[in-house]
Amino acid sequence: MALSTSDFLTSEPRGPIAAFGTFLARALVSLAVPVIAFIVLYAGFVFLRDADAPRILVVLVAIVWGVGGTALLYYVANWTVERFPATWRHRILPFVFVGPAIAILAFYLLIPTVLSFIYSFKDATSADWIGLENYIYAFTNPDMVTAIRNNVLWLVVGTTLATGFGLAIAVLADRSRLDRAAKTLIFLPMAISFVGAGIIWQFVYSFQPAVAPQIGLLNSFLGALGIGPISWLTTEPINTFLLIVILIWAQTGFAMVILGAALKGVPDELLEAGRIDGATEWQLFRRIIVPAIWPTIITVATTVAILTLKIFDIVFAMTQGNFGTEVIASLQFKQMFVYFDYGRGSALAIILLVAVTPVIWYNLRSFRSREI
Amino acid sequence: MKQSRSSSFLINATVIGLVLIWTIPTVGLFITSFRPESAVATSAWWTVLGDLGSLTFANYEEVLFGGDGLANAFLNTLAVSIPAVVIPILIAAFAAYAFAWMKFPGKRILFITVVALLVVPLQISLIPVLQAYVAIDLNGTFLAVWLAHAGFGLALATYLLYNYISQLPREIMESASLDGASHFQTFTRLVLPLSTPALASFAIFQFLWTWNDLLVAQTFLGTDPEVAVLTSRLIGLIGSRGTEWHLLTAGAFVSMVLPVVVFLALQRYFVRGLLAGSVKG
Numbered sequence: 001m002a003l004s005t006s007d008f009l010t011s012e013p014r015g016p017i018a019a020f021g022t023f024l025a026r027a028l029v030s031l032a033v034p035v036i037a038f039i040v041l042y043a044g045f046v047f048l049r050d051a052d053a054p055r056i057l058v059v060l061v062a063i064v065w066g067v068g069g070t071a072l073l074y075y076v077a078n079w080t081v082e083r084f085p086a087t088w089r090h091r092i093l094p095f096v097f098v099g100p101a102i103a104i105l106a107f108y109l110l111i112p113t114v115l116s117f118i119y120s121f122k123d124a125t126s127a128d129w130i131g132l133e134n135y136i137y138a139f140t141n142p143d144m145v146t147a148i149r150n151n152v153l154w155l156v157v158g159t160t161l162a163t164g165f166g167l168a169i170a171v172l173a174d175r176s177r178l179d180r181a182a183k184t185l186i187f188l189p190m191a192i193s194f195v196g197a198g199i200i201w202q203f204v205y206s207f208q209p210a211v212a213p214q215i216g217l218l219n220s221f222l223g224a225l226g227i228g229p230i231s232w233l234t235t236e237p238i239n240t241f242l243l244i245v246i247l248i249w250a251q252t253g254f255a256m257v258i259l260g261a262a263l264k265g266v267p268d269e270l271l272e273a274g275r276i277d278g279a280t281e282w283q284l285f286r287r288i289i290v291p292a293i294w295p296t297i298i299t300v301a302t303t304v305a306i307l308t309l310k311i312f313d314i315v316f317a318m319t320q321g322n323f324g325t326e327v328i329a330s331l332q333f334k335q336m337f338v339y340f341d342y343g344r345g346s347a348l349a350i351i352l353l354v355a356v357t358p359v360i361w362y363n364l365r366s367f368r369s370r371e372i
Numbered sequence: 373m374k375q376s377r378s379s380s381f382l383i384n385a386t387v388i389g390l391v392l393i394w395t396i397p398t399v400g401l402f403i404t405s406f407r408p409e410s411a412v413a414t415s416a417w418w419t420v421l422g423d424l425g426s427l428t429f430a431n432y433e434e435v436l437f438g439g440d441g442l443a444n445a446f447l448n449t450l451a452v453s454i455p456a457v458v459i460p461i462l463i464a465a466f467a468a469y470a471f472a473w474m475k476f477p478g479k480r481i482l483f484i485t486v487v488a489l490l491v492v493p494l495q496i497s498l499i500p501v502l503q504a505y506v507a508i509d510l511n512g513t514f515l516a517v518w519l520a521h522a523g524f525g526l527a528l529a530t531y532l533l534y535n536y537i538s539q540l541p542r543e544i545m546e547s548a549s550l551d552g553a554s555h556f557q558t559f560t561r562l563v564l565p566l567s568t569p570a571l572a573s574f575a576i577f578q579f580l581w582t583w584n585d586l587l588v589a590q591t592f593l594g595t596d597p598e599v600a601v602l603t604s605r606l607i608g609l610i611g612s613r614g615t616e617w618h619l620l621t622a623g624a625f626v627s628m629v630l631p632v633v634v635f636l637a638l639q640r641y642f643v644r645g646l647l648a649g650s651v652k653g
Contacts, residue, residue: 049513055444059451062514066455070462078556093555094476101467101530102482108523109489112500119499169390175380176387184639186394191635192628193584195603199610199624200401203617215416215617217400249394257643310493313586317607332495333587342499349496356493 030083037076041069073100113353119346126342134347144348147326150240151355154308154327157241162248163301166255170263171285173256183260187253194250198317201246205232236324243325246314251307255300262296263289302359309355328352405431405621412618431622440619441597442605442626449601449627451514452589453582456521457575463522464529464574465537465567469559471530472538473545483534489527497523498591505592512599516592521582529574532648536570537563573645576638583631602627 044065048058077096081089123130138144169186173179189197206216210229214220219229233239266289274284290297312329315321321330332348335341404417406427411420420427436443470476471483501520505511540563548558564571582588586603595604602623609623635642 045513045515048515055447059447062451063454066514066518067458070455070459074462074466075556078554082554082556091476094470094474094479097466097470097474097555097559098476098482101463101486101526104463104519104523105486105489105526107504108497108501108520109492109527110485112497113492115500116496169387172383172387172390176383178384178387178391182387182391184636185391187639188632188635189394189398191580191631192398193586193603193631195586195606196584196624196628199606199620200397202610203401203404203621204397206617213415215412215414217397217416220416249397252394254646258646261643261647310495312495313603316586317610329495336499337591345499346496349493349498352493352495353491357491361491 026083030080034076034080037072041065041072044069116346116349119342120350121343123343124339124341130343134343135351137344138347138351143326143331144328146324147328147331150325150327151309151311153240154244154247154311155305158244158247158251158308158311159301159305161244162251162304163255163259163297165248165252166257166300167259167297169252170256170260171289174260174263183253183256187257189250190253192250194246194313195317197246197250198314201242201249202233202318205242207231207233233319234323239319239323240325243314243318246318247308247311251304255304258300259293259296262293266292298362302362305359306356309359310352328355401621401624404617405625407431407618409616409618412621413615431618432626435619435622436626440605440609440623442602442623444597445600445602445605446626448593448599449583449603452517452521452593452601453579455514455518456525456582457578459518460522460525460529460578461533461571461575464526464533465564465571466559467530468533468537469555469563471534472540473558473563474555486527486530490531492527494524494588498587502591511592512594512596514593514599517589520588520592521578521585524588525578525581529578532574532645533567533570535648536567540566569641569644570648572638572641573648576634576642577645579634580631580642 044061048062048065053061074096078093081092081096084092119126120134121129121131139148169182173182176182192200203215204217205219206214207219207229208214208216214223214229216232218232222228222230232242270288270292271284274288279287310329311327312333315325315327315330316333319325321327321334328348328351332345332352335345335348400417403420404412406429407417407420408426408428408430411423411426434440436446467486471479497520501523502511505516510516544562544566545558548562553561584603585601586607589601590604590607593599593601593604595608597605600608606620606623606627609620
């Protein structure tokens with residue numbers, strides 16, 4: 001902390017000349033420090049952009065520059081504002097703290113949402129207004145109809161099964177001595193990217209012509225039973241379900257952990273009372289456990305639901321949206337970066353936003369009620 | 373809870389069965405990544421039991437340091453994800469402190485805006501942000517991706533950290549202020565250390581998210597092998613070497629090692645974060 005300099009700079013001046021000198025010094029230092037900080041940061045940026053250094057060095061510099069630079073900016077901004085007279089300091093300081101967050105949110109979310117909304121009523125290059133044409137396209141184009149149908153499948157099947165399996169495993173693991181190890185192993189796929197998960201499952205679904213040996217788990221297994229081989233990922237509509245399996249595999253652990261924590265909160269007396277009244281375990285589950293943790297079940301389900309509505313990586317890694325597996329987000333990506341149709345791409349993004357909004361609104365409401 | 377021996381056996385068997393279903397696909401991938409190319413293409417991975425001597429590190433050598441250079445992509449992913457974790461956390465913590473402990477006009481409406489922005493799916497930002505990046509010649513740099521990750525994680529980070537920081541005891545803040553500490557000193561010396569659990573929870577969440585992200589990196593950093601991250605390069609590998617399983621499997625494992633280690637080491641914080649609502653909008 002620059003306590004000593006700040007004492008020096010804010011101490012009372014002794015005469016008019018000294019006062020002016022102090023003011024000048026204060027102004028100069030206040031200007032110089034931000035300027036120097038800016039120059040240092042810009043030099044770092046140029047180095048990173050143009051450097052021909054070994055990759056490891058560039059990466060190290062990038063990390064130090066990015067992390068250190070952010071801290072430096074706050075430090076310098078605060079340092080500068082502390083030079084100001086007290087009234088101004090109190091007025092400005094909160095915005096030094098909150099300003100960067102607001103600026104970044106405005107630049108990355110708020111303004112883009114407004115812009116995308118505007119672009120969605122314009123043509124591919126955002127040159128002319130074309131009214132609702134992009135939205136009409138979005139709901140009549142056959143690919144898009146497939147995508148919406150698939151997203152509904154993802155939403156219903158993925159959400160139900162991930163939440164259901166999560167609940168079932170949480171209840172079972174709770175009663176098993178293998179509790180911890182089992183939970184960790186089922187939770188682990190959460191740490192794996194959807195792209196990595198895609199490769200894992202491509203290998204499960206792998207298909208070779210009937211004469212060749214099958215190296216995929218599924219076709220080998222069925223082959224041993226005398227079935228197949230089947231080209232899983234190109235066969236409609238089973239391929240979409242097989243992609244949803246990957247999501248379930250990845251998200252069940254999440255549901256299990258959250259629901260497991262909620263289960264611990266169900267009072268034992270309630271269960272004991274039920275048992276004394278002669279209820280079976282299934283009845284206890286249906287009549288006591290599920291109602292008690294219902295709000296948490298809804299929270300988990302909405303979280304997975306949002307994920308399914310925005311699902312992109314799995315489809316992109318497995319089929320690139322071919323063979324009838326397209327979803328809204330993968331189509332949107334294609335419109336943007338393959339066809340460069342910003343109008344249609346934006347319309348699809350707005351449709352995603354509208355689809356997600358009620359789910360998140362519901363979720364936020366339950367966050368709030370949980371905090372009280 | 374008292375249970376009959378048979379029902380306890382049934383439960384344990386079911387749990388073991390489920391764990392096997394959940395882990396076998398990953399085990400298959402792991403084993404395959406150590407098998408020689410010729411063996412991968414002609415026999416299933418579980419036949420390896422009869423031929424343990426054939427296991428090799430050659431696939432990793434080739435995929436890391438050969439023409440595909442995933443070692444480079446690994447470094448790039450580090451360079452993307454570490455600042456992409458720290459920057460939004462720092463910015464969010466400052467903002468959360470201001471929302472919790474400072475007075476300023478417009479505070480309520482700004483906070484409501486932050487919460488409302490939790491809703492926005494990041495897809496909506498790709499085109500406008502990309503256009504802005506191209507206009508100022510920022511696209512394809514690490515800074516571009518860090519700030520984008522910061523932007524997409526910030527609403528949630530601010531919201532979560534606010535929940536934590538606003539619950540810190542008022543007396544601590546008041547006594548710091550009486551001792552003459554400025555807001556900046558209170559924040560850096562008191563609030564940040566006290567908030568470590570919340571910061572750690574969000575950090576591990578954001579780390580997994582940025583390390584595993586494909587869409588943001590693909591859009592703002594691009595697929596040039598010099599700068600591209602692991603997920604981008606893996607997608608490229610699927611496209612160009614879709615049948616070369618010995619390389620794909622090794623590449624997939626290279627991308628999984630670090631997040632899995634971080635996840636196992638810090639699972640406690642991760643679970644705590646999940647329970648506090650670290651769920652990205």
